[in-house]
Amino acid sequence: MFDIAIIGAGAIGTAIARVLSKYQLNTIILEKDNDVSGGTTKANSAIIHAGYDAPYDSNKGIFNVKGNAMFDEWCKDLDVPFKRIGSLVVAHNDEELETLKELKENGDRLGVPNLEIISGDKVKAMEPNLREDIIAALYAPSAGIIEPWELAIACAENAIENGVELRLNYDVKAIEQHEDHFRIFSDVEDVEAKLIINAAGVYADQLYKMVNENPEFSIHPRRGQYYLLDKEVGTFVNHVIFPTPTKLGKGTLVTPTVDGNILVGPDSEDLEECKKESVNTTYDRLAKVKELAIGITDKVPYGMNITTFAGLRAEPSTGDFIIEESSVVPGFINVAGIKSPGLSSAPAIAVYVGELVGTIMAGLVEKADYNPVRRPKLKFEHLSAEEKAALIKENPAYGRIICRCEMITEGEIVDAIHRSAGGxxxxGIKRRVRPGAGRCQGGFCGPRVMEILARELKCDMEDVLQENKGSYVLSGHTKA
Ligand SMILES: Cc1cc2nc3c(=O)[nH]c(=O)nc-3n(C[C@H](O)[C@H](O)[C@H](O)COP(=O)(O)OP(=O)(O)OC[C@H]3O[C@@H](n4cnc5c(N)ncnc54)[C@H](O)[C@@H]3O)c2cc1C
Known part of the structure; x- marks a missing residue:
């Protein structure tokens, strides 16, 4: 029997697993997909928000500001790319300027550091590609950009290195409540655990329904679509640029990514409650993204677009993050409705859930050998010529470039496969070491990555998947 079963291996479930791995607990993560970070965590704006916009007394407000402050240490220990580049919320008229003042006041109250309203001239000097009619901006230097999927992968790896078990392809189908534990059912073997942490993203309401016929909340998917521009576009913007927010949310932004691309999006589209897998992009909504981004800049070079994608916000009926033990099902902790700024809040939510577990279990004992530092990844491109030569001599796989756009070697891909939460x-390999993330989007390196996956996983190339269950790339041999 496990002490804790965490359902869902997104940014939230894996961050919680990492925090719990510090203690003498027997913890398992159950994930329906064949990889961690396959849900909303892999498709979002990748911003670590400063935290000025959520209401002062909301969970979103509290956890965002606390979480933001934790990212330097977490990302250093976990070897996750993260840059504090700062954000600007731009205003075009007096009415929007009033909103900026309200945001600043709210942010100051929440403890967001160094917020400042700056003039249109200063905005122009900082960001020459923005619209001429911008009169002011709220500058938040603590905002940052990150690789969101890498945060979840790194948390999972670090948790596993500290004793947590990760079970992929484990789709929780039913849960039975017993006097002092839960029995969890899927198509494979059952799992028993004393406590359950429900971190199932857009499915968190369905998970809760398995133990409570009348859940107090529901979750519906709200889709957001994006353009991702080629690195050639360069420093089109240097900060995260938001429009003035409306009741619908933070709006469509333009931002650099931590890997050097430019991201434009998202829009906001409410989907029916059943459409929890609808991460396709659509022509009309991508056109809407362009229309919305015009409020920030009319110079986006969309001809340099390399891909589009969509993510689903887990929109809770309560409007705020739900982070509590169920009042009707003791031992069942909901961490639900974690929409934006969920990524930014993840470390703080995880620490809070750790404290909640400690209260429910009447205290937790720390492990003597807990190590918060994840084994770092070797980035061939960042090495000096001497270091590269020495590495290739030691392991010739580092001398074979597989992805020419991103300069990724076979050695890095092999390591990504064999790490504790390997792709x-x-x-999965693209998320970890970026072959296929560049301009050609895998046109050249895709087949080579498949060959390496088949060789390392000892399977046929026809069995290698692009992403989720059933997403076969090859149908058989030609002339067979
Ligand atoms: C368009 C968009 C933009 C966003 N931008 C930002 C941003 O810039 N900054 C920010 O802070 N936040 C942002 N967010 C929010 C952020 O992405 C989420 O808060 C975060 O990724 C949520 O993580 P999660 O772990 O709760 O959910 P997920 O990543 O969805 O993880 C849930 C996991 O549970 C698994 N699961 C579900 N059902 C089952 C089952 N029955 N059995 C087993 N496993 C199951 C899923 O497969 C999934 O892997 C954005 C979200 C969207 C959609």
């Missing part, structure tokens, strides 16, 4: 699919 098992073409996209």
């Amino acid at each position: 098992r699919t073409v996209n």
Whole structure:
């Protein structure tokens, strides 16, 4: 029997696993997909928000500001790319300027550091590609950008290195409540655990329904679509640029990514409650993104677009993050409705959930050998010529460049497969070490990555998947 079963291996479930791995607990993560970070965590704006916009007394407000402050240490220990580049919320008229003042006041109250309203001239000097009619901006230097999927992968790896078990392809289908534990059912073997942490993203309401016929909340998917521009676009913007927010949310932003691309999006589209897998992009909504981004800049070079994608916000009926033990099902902790700024809040939510577990279990004992530092990844491109030569001599796989756009070697791909939460699919490898993330989007390196996956996983190339269950790339041999 496990002490804790965490359902869902997104940014939230894995961050909680990492925090709990510090203690003498027997913890398991159950994930329906074949990889960690396959849900909303892999498709979002990747901003670590400063935290000035959520209401002062909301969970979103509290956890965002606390979480933001934790990112330097977490990302250093976990070897996750993170840059504090700062954000600007731009205003075009007096009415929007009033909103900026309200945001600043709210942010100051929440403890967001160094917020400042700056003039249109200063905005122009900082960001020459923005619209001429911008009269002011709220500058938040603590905002940052990150690789969101890498945060979840790194948390999972670090948790596993500290004793947590990760079970992929484990789709929780039913949960039975017993006097002092839960029995969890899927298509494979059952799992028993004393406590359950429900971190199932857009599915968190369905998970809760398995133990409570009348859940106090529901979650519906709200889709957001994006353009990702080629690195050639360069420093089109240097900060995260938001429009003045409306009741619908933070609005469509333009931002650099931590890997050097430019991201434009998202829009906001409410989907029916059942459409929890609808991460396709659509022509009309991508056109809407362009229309919305015009409020910030009319110079986006969309001809340099390399891909589009969509993510689903887990929109809770309560409007705020739900982070509590169920009042009707003791031992069942909901961490639900974690929409934006969920990524920014993840470390703080995880620490809070750790404290909640400690209260429920009447105290936790720390492990003597807990290590918060994840084994770092070797980035061949960042090495000096001498270091590269020495590495290739030691392991010739580092001398074979597989992805020419991103300069990724076979050695890095092999390592990504064999790490504790290693990638098992073409996209899983792309998320970890970026072959296929560049301009050609895998056109050249895709087949080579498949060959390496098949060789390392000892399977046929036809069995290698692009992403989720059933996403086969090859149908068989030609002339067979
Ligand atoms: C368009 C968009 C933009 C965003 N931008 C930002 C941003 O810039 N900054 C920010 O802070 N936040 C942002 N967010 C929010 C952020 O992405 C989320 O808060 C965060 O990724 C949520 O993580 P999660 O772990 O709760 O959910 P997920 O990543 O969805 O993880 C849930 C996991 O549970 C698994 N699961 C579900 N059902 C089952 C089951 N039955 N059995 C087993 N496993 C199951 C899923 O497969 C999934 O892997 C954005 C979200 C969207 C959609």
